[in-house]
Amino acid sequence: MTQRIAIIGASGYTGAELIRLIATHPSFEIKALAANSKAGQTMAQVFPHLRHLDLPALVTWEEIDFDGIDLCFCALPHKTSQEVISKLPGHLKIVDLSADFRLRDPADYGKWYGNPHAAEEMQKEAVYGLTEFYRDDIRGARLVAGTGCNAATGQFALRPLISAGVIGLDDIILDLKCGVSGAGRSLKENLLHAELSEGTNAYAVGGTHRHLGEFDQEFSKLAGRDVRVQFTPHLLPMNRGILATAYVSGEADAVHDALTRAYADEPFLEVLPMGETPSTHHVRGSNFCHIGVTGDRIPGRAIVVAALDNLTKGSSGQAVQNANLMLGVDETAGLMLAPCFP
Amino acid sequence: MTQRIAIIGASGYTGAELIRLIATHPSFEIKALAANSKAGQTMAQVFPHLRHLDLPALVTWEEIDFDGIDLCFCALPHKTSQEVISKLPGHLKIVDLSADFRLRDPADYGKWYGNPHAAEEMQKEAVYGLTEFYRDDIRGARLVAGTGCNAATGQFALRPLISAGVIGLDDIILDLKCGVSGAGRSLKENLLHAELSEGTNAYAVGGTHRHLGEFDQEFSKLAGRDVRVQFTPHLLPMNRGILATAYVSGEADAVHDALTRAYADEPFLEVLPMGETPSTHHVRGSNFCHIGVTGDRIPGRAIVVAALDNLTKGSSGQAVQNANLMLGVDETAGLMLAPCFP
Amino acid sequence: MTQRIAIIGASGYTGAELIRLIATHPSFEIKALAANSKAGQTMAQVFPHLRHLDLPALVTWEEIDFDGIDLCFCALPHKTSQEVISKLPGHLKIVDLSADFRLRDPADYGKWYGNPHAAEEMQKEAVYGLTEFYRDDIRGARLVAGTGCNAATGQFALRPLISAGVIGLDDIILDLKCGVSGAGRSLKENLLHAELSEGTNAYAVGGTHRHLGEFDQEFSKLAGRDVRVQFTPHLLPMNRGILATAYVSGEADAVHDALTRAYADEPFLEVLPMGETPSTHHVRGSNFCHIGVTGDRIPGRAIVVAALDNLTKGSSGQAVQNANLMLGVDETAGLMLAPCFP
């Protein structure tokens, strides 16, 4: 049975990535595309790489007739997203890719995003969209909140270790290396090719990145106590990919074992043989996440490295995976595209 | 019905690209993978981006039992390819990705490749694999010779113009901009990141590039007279993509019209609206070729620009497209992957 | 004797490149830096790579006391530049890096730039700043108009050939490959890393690029008749560098000979041995231009390839070279920095 899909916010990178994935999805059909700032344009104008597809032209989201839609992806900026979603019809299943429904406590949202939440009631029914850990809730959810791409990467590396109790909770360090598409299609000086290529820098240093709200929420819930990690993202001269290097105290064998067992049946999470390290090259354009574990020369210290594509497994691929669950479709439908290397 | 596939030369980039495409092909199944220099290794070792696939380990091509194989892709270097192919069993359908069977006249082969042809008899039955122009021959062929990636790009831009007689034949200039994966996974100093990134240069300047053998053969056949184009490739700091800029004498409207009519029903060849120009960004990782036409300020001069992905439409995607025809499968099967942008 | 220098438009890439070069210039001292949109900021804020230098803070150009200035570089956008320059004091030597005084005929300016010229009187005294060909005029000039970076590259490849009468004038084709810094520090979607890296496209196709005004003016003057070249620029995923591939009719030996003789005593123009081709990698960050000549397999056709760094020899290096002449300093002062490779 064909599922009728709408996308709001189709003119950004996560919107384009949703369309790329749905283009070869066996049971999804795109019925409406909205981008208020570019309403009236065709997708071929906004994203020429999608010109071969027979897609509806862009409209404003208010123009969409949601009666004929089964599920709506919302790929808007945070704050705008909650305002729009709160006005969508109640029958509609929604996968939100913004930050607006990720934090369960509206006070946390206010703290990290700087504005009061405009749809607190809807927050209560939102399910956190880290598929592999909230699968059952997602199946029955009406509103799923996609995770931050950095937050997903770090959690894939660390959640099973916290659950299994094989690492210390007070000295976790997450050093992330991030491709630039995570910043979206926004016109900022530091995102220009001339400013970014052939160099790197840290940003949001010192515990100010908003995805820390997710780490705090999720790791603390898992551990049953407050957990505060150190997290420093770095901007790299590449378009796609996040590599998370996690420094933990714990025995590497126990760490590797906990990950291997946790992900044994996961179609998209691959734990490498002990001592091997993943590369973002090898997951580019795909929904896979590769994870490697190595022990350090210092006894009792281990390094866990996780690699995924921020636009796919980190956002739009995750969103499709969640939509599959919500619509009763095979969870991997449309998502088995092999990584594009080189 | 599942088609049983073997790949010889699976450890190079075109081999990996074949596997990437076949990974989501609805009716192909990989039964054997050969790479004599890496026999005994797994594909996860040779190409970690394919580790999620359940693939046979690498063997030598001599070890393959071809009784259980319907079609064999041969992605070997030229010269080696003809030696191996001449020893393969006669029932086997073969798509060769090397240069060995592209030139119909063995003397041309000797001239451009510097060694006598070792399988002249087989050359006689080989069909030139530019799908859109040899479709009927390919359907019935046992051996199809994949084209050069540069040769494909230039021909997509120019063949309909020569056929329609809308351009002059004596002053065609093809200036190509090529990504580095076309050079394969070979260890050469000029292919190192440190030597290649952030700069560009021409190579094989002056009419020495081997793909000229294909241009000469095909354009002369089409025109019914000798045609010799000027062709200069340039190496660009990017992994995938060829952009061909063709300078021709002719009226832009007639040029655009000839291309539009020729490709009206082609699933992979997209002619842009008059005056628009394509980008390799917008075909990356896909089997599509975008073509644009612009008139020059100088009356009677036009510019045709064609963009494709050298690993996909320029070689492995073309190979799968040809294999689909040879095996009676839908021509686009496995090839509708949307380009991966950004 | 120290020459006192001011730079107006110091917050753009050509402004920063001027400062980089002057940083190790033996007799220039920067006395004032203006950037009206960033007045009040320090250069360390605007360009952190210059933080080790003891530079004046940014002011508006109106705040500069020009009594203490010997020469002023003006690195403003076109149109703004002529408005500002027309108000500068009459004693001041000026090197303008914009397009405003390049075209001698104000009608040409209006045609290519779309607005009437606001300082026609000053245009009359402006000298075209292609140093190697206007050296004597530049020495005595008060106002020198820096050339377009593409215009410089094409002229280095072609001027001696037109002068020597060794090529045809009616079928010259210039195919340029350009790094992105030529577009400046402007916030445009197509200049984002995510849009630009790993791909290429043509732009201003069909004879619409403004640097054609310079080609027309200079080549026609040289030839004593109208000359109209075909010129297509391409945007490449690299920050610095222009590679010009010129397709001409003529004998390669005569072409090589004309270039070799013309540039025999030039400190910055290097003609490679016959048959060798230059690379933008090998001139990056320097004031050098490398030029190579190759004959084509088609008799009577030759290819000339020129490579330079658009920010150095193509604009700010040329500007310093001209300033050296205007101030009676050794022409190469501050400009012998070796290219930065890799």
Place this chain on the structure above:
Amino acid sequence: MTQRIAIIGASGYTGAELIRLIATHPSFEIKALAANSKAGQTMAQVFPHLRHLDLPALVTWEEIDFDGIDLCFCALPHKTSQEVISKLPGHLKIVDLSADFRLRDPADYGKWYGNPHAAEEMQKEAVYGLTEFYRDDIRGARLVAGTGCNAATGQFALRPLISAGVIGLDDIILDLKCGVSGAGRSLKENLLHAELSEGTNAYAVGGTHRHLGEFDQEFSKLAGRDVRVQFTPHLLPMNRGILATAYVSGEADAVHDALTRAYADEPFLEVLPMGETPSTHHVRGSNFCHIGVTGDRIPGRAIVVAALDNLTKGSSGQAVQNANLMLGVDETAGLMLAPCFP
């Protein structure tokens, strides 16, 4: 007075970088260049970006007449370096860029490099070449051992903190992001553009990188007790640059203060204002190192980030700086080149 310079190992990247720097050095003159594998070639053939220089052709090192040489840079691979240096004449001042004389204890050398030291006697007189910390010893030395590029970056970030006692010594983590030129001009698959661009990975994970030998030696000596840091390098798609992110326990203010005081008079080490972070973009091609400090949201934790160019401040620039000291020349001579941005 002109200092007569020889370079052994001139065909690698650090050799080329030495020549680039010496090209505008006011008192160094290159008298001999050796590269045994490329003896007989010119530097224009081996490194075309140096073609404008009037350089001696490459010879074997055995052919050099060292009587006319004041100082010799040795840019050979480790192991080869000690064999060659042990045969050089006793009067010669030597700056070695290899790893061969960095570790004072030959047992340490054997442990990290896997072969016994072939010149233990010479090791005794070698001075560790981290200029800012061994300045006086270097002035009087005959043999100076250049540091590892990673080792230099980490030490610039951490030495003053260990000396001042403002950080804990048992939980130091160094996460490094490294450009590819640090791996040299070697033909390895993972250094190909197609394998490296647009992605990243960790390597030598778990405490196996050889530069740890230097960290252990130097930090332990400073602290007066054994110090073992965790150090994980990552390969980034960029040619030049190292960014070291150091995670330490300590008060950020005290950390910033210790660095600021230690480097107050250093010409090449720039401590940024509290809370700012450096970028490798802003030191590219220069001898500068930028260092930033930020406190974490977790009390008592700080992050120190250091950025330098591995080929300049990390090796060849450091080597020239040391040579300046050894020859009684101004320490900054030839090294004030501004970074090349963009």
